[in-house]
Amino acid sequence: MKKLDMKKLLLIGALAMMGHASIAQVHRCGTDEHFESLANQYPEAKAAKQKFDADYLNFRANYNPNDYKTAQQLGKKANPKFIIPVVVHVFHNNGSENITEAQINSEINFLNKSFRNLNSDTVNRRKGWFKPVANGPDSFWYDYKSLAADVEVEFRLAKKDPQGNCTNGIVRIATPLTSKGNDDLKKTSVWDTKRYFNMWVVRSINRGNSIGIAGYAQFPFGFGGGASTDGIMVIHNEFGNIGTSQPGQTPTVSTTTHEVGHWLGLYHPFQISTDSCGLDGDGVMDTPPTYFNPSSTEPLRNRCNNKSFNTCSSEKPDLPDMQEAYMDYFIGNCASNMFTLEQKARMHKVLTDIRKTLWSEENLRFTGVIDGPATCPPLAAFNTQTQVTCAKQKISFTDFSYGGTISTYEWTFEGGDPATFTGKTPPQITYNNPGKFDVTLKVTGPNGTSTTVLNDYITIQPELSQTPAAGAYYADWWYQNNWQEQGWTFTYDVPKNQFSRFPISYENNASMRLTRDPFNINSSIGNLFSLVSPSYDLSNFDTRYFEFYYAFAQGTLPTSIGGGNTTEELKVYTSIDCGKTWQTRTTIGSTAISTIGTGTAAVLANTIDFMPADKSKWKQVLISGASVPKAANVKFKIEFKYQGGNNFYLDNVRLGTTTGTNQVALAESINLKAQPNPFSQSSLITYELSTKEVVSISLFDITGKFLGNVFSGAQTAGTQAIEINRNQFNLSSGIYFIELNIGGKKLSHKVVVE
Ligand SMILES: [Zn+2]
Known part of the structure; x- marks a missing residue:
């Protein structure tokens, strides 16, 4: 078989599940891609994995399956060799993902049945004669029943937390990030991973492309930097077998068992790489190699189906796929009901070599799983979706x-x-x-x-609803460095990748830049970055607009998370209730979000640092008219959803009440002028009409206060001239705005009185 790397296999698996209903409901496990991204961050993890695999090769030279058979296999129950204290962190947003304590207990019970070989579906394990080649000479005996192991591991919810307080081993955290399920989320609630097996439960897991993942584990190899993320993460409806997760539902109940297998160092059986039957498969010899064949319509067939396996001395013959294995992706009657004896041996080696602090007697007392408190008081917990609002x-x-x-x-x-x-x-x-x-x-x-x-x-x-000045741009705060004092705020899903001032801009000196994050992409994917304005009183302005410029190049995601483009999104919202609720005003997505081109031209390799060199690399976003509420308390929000693209730049964020870019174009077409300007006594306002129009001209001061009508009436096509006189409006020296309303369209022009 030719080399197929893990990523490809996972993708093929995903394709196969779409194509064939019979294998459609597989576990989508993100463990391998998680490890790949972890190893990018912490190269020692990769080295540690290679070292363990090499050590295991030596270990298995003396492996004897009989050493891993227990009295339980003779029908007696043996005591567990390893007891593991567990803490379950439930990240929820007050939805059904806030699963009950009973559902959590059902998962712990299921895990213990899985690992103690006590599940009722063990009767479905197969044995028999198998003829791998239809007309070939050989048939082989296989017996998966006798290969099944009592792993002798038991999981117990902690009874004491790291501070020694009484606990039921469950932590609940209310957070909108329950739909992310990434490593950064883990770090917001984690107990010492050397003392507790941390399990995180979330609503959904989003990594890389949007294919849903049921769960993922962190392999035991290489702690240090990865210690605070060590454990497993599983979506709520594959955790337990009551409540939101029930046998027979699309997700299967053994997902968590599968992830715990990874956490104890097991690989997928289809993890075949450079040769036909070597140990660089799943590392254990008593699981036949399997392979996801994307064109197979018979998932129950032996999917390696390659004669070369039959010549392999160490792992011959190419037996039927072991659908019984928890570590494969199969579902169905005989699927997912056993660990093998050698998988047990490998897990025991992980427990004794790497995870030994967890099951020491000292730790079992520390975590209260032996001699711990019987009952604890309830824990008070609450939240609100509206932490910041107005009086x-x-x-x-x-x-x-x-x-x-x-x-x-x-x-x-x-x-x-x-x-x-x-x-x-x-x-x-x-x-x-x-x-x-x-x-x-x-x-x-x-x-x-x-x-x-x-x-x-x-x-x-405070009710700081500001009244914008009539006329030109009001909130062109970018160059002033004091935008935060003016009440503008940035918010982030994850505060590690923030906007910062950068000396490349659409106009003037600087813009704000969100730097691409190629080295920690799994944690950055799907993060939201928002700029929120203070409240403005726009109730007295008939013409209102909000605009900004941005520059962005789509990126090429690392192959470790699927490759190719994903979908960034840029949205503009308004609120009239102090940010309690937001209305979407515009959404820019797909390749339209790129400012450097469309199709392949929209994309820039993440290794290149995107810099918008000139104005052609920027795009304007403008909302106006009814999209900007004529209300007393209007806030704006610009939201960018990062999906692994290149740098994102933001500039010229402006709120206007009369003149917007669209109107500027109109002003040029009518050749609006005030001459002289500045003026001491009077100025002549001239403009050109192409057809007969109803025209009015109003005068405002710099605070937007209406001072009076300069002209109102119908005018014919051609050049028009209206005089404005300082004495008529009793103007003192300063800045004023004249506003023309021509056929319902408005524009304004600044005039200065000396
Ligand atoms: Zn897996």
Whole structure:
């Protein structure tokens, strides 16, 4: 068989699952691609993996399968050799992904049945004669029943947390990032990975291209930099076998078992590479090699189907694919119900060589899984989707306290109305004054009481609705360095990759740049970067627009996560309730988002540092008219979804109330002039009309205050001239704006009185 690297196999697997319903419901496991990206960051991980594989080759020279058969295989139950303390972190956004304690327990029970060879579906394991070549001479006996192992590993939810507090081994974190499932998310809630096996449960896992992943593990090789991400991550509906995850549903219940196998150093059986039967496959000899054949319509056939296997002395013959193996992708009646004896041997080697701190007696006492507390008080937990808002807005709070029965809930809302509430679900709370406020929840149950205080959890912004000046650009803040003082903010999903001032721009001196992130792409994929404006009072402006310029080149994703382009997205939103809700005003996606071309020209290799050298490399985004609400409290948000492309630049972010770029073009076509300008006594406003129009000319001061009508009436085609006189409007020295309304279209022009 020719070399097929892991990535390709995974992709072929994904293609095969789309093409053939019979193997459509495979596990999508992201372990290999996760390791590839981890090894990019921490080369020692790759070296450690190679070293372990080499050590294992030596180890298996003395491997005897009989050493790994247990009394349990004779129908007796043996005590586990290894007990592993577990913590389950549930990342949720108050949705169904906040799975119950019972569902978590069902997964721990299922894992223990899987690893102790106690599952009821073990009866489906096959044995028999197999003739690999239809007309060939040889038939081979195979017996997967007798190869199945009691791995002698038991998993127990921790009873003490790292600080020695009582725990049920479950941590719940409310976060909108539950749909990311990446390494950065893990780091927001992780217990010492040398003492606890960390399992993270999320709503969905997005890595690279958008094909959904059910779970992924971190291999045991190479700690150091990767220690804080060590563990497994699984989507909620493949974790446990009750609640949101049930046998028979599309996801299968053994996903978590599969990932734990990886965490203990097992590879996929289809991990075949340079030769037909070498150990650079899955590293163990009692799983027949398998191969995802994208054109196969018979997933139950032996998919290696290559005679060369039959000449292989060490792994002959090419037996039927071991669909029984937890580590393969098969589903169906006989799928996913066993680890083999040699897989057990390999996992034991990982446990004794690498993961030995977990199961030491000292650690089992530290984590409370032996002699730990019997019961713990419940834990008070809550959140809101609206942490920052304006006075008088209503805020909803959601309780997600956990850890046993709760009989009373006592809430305290500093600065809120009402200020206290007793019960699980409080009414909406109104905050009347600006400031930062604590929220407190105390829960009480039969096992005790706990109180959670979130300090300065709620921020109520002052009513700083600013009134823009009529006329030219108001918020061209880019070059001023004080945009944050003006109330503009950046927000990030993950704060490691931020905008920074950069001395290349559409105009003037600088723009803001979000630097591409080729070295940590899996953690950056899908991150949102937002620029949010302060509130503006636009209620008195008939013409309103918001614009900015950006420059961006799409990128070539590293092959480790799928290769090719993905979909970046640039969106503009407005809010009229202080950012509590946002309305989408424009979305730019696909290759249209690129400012350097379309098709292949839209893409620049990530190894090249994209710099928009001139104005042709920039694009304008403009929203105007009804898309900019005529309201007293308008906020704007520019949101960029990073998907692995090149650098992104932002410049000339502007809010205008009369003159926008579209209108500037109109102004040029009518040749609007004021002469002289500046003027001391009077100036002549001239413009050209191509047809008869209804025209009005208004005068405003620099704050946008209306001073009066200069002219109003119908005019014929041709050059028109209207005089503006300082005494008529009692103008002092300063800047003013005249606004022309021609057939409903407005434009303005700055005039200066000396
Ligand atoms: Zn896997």
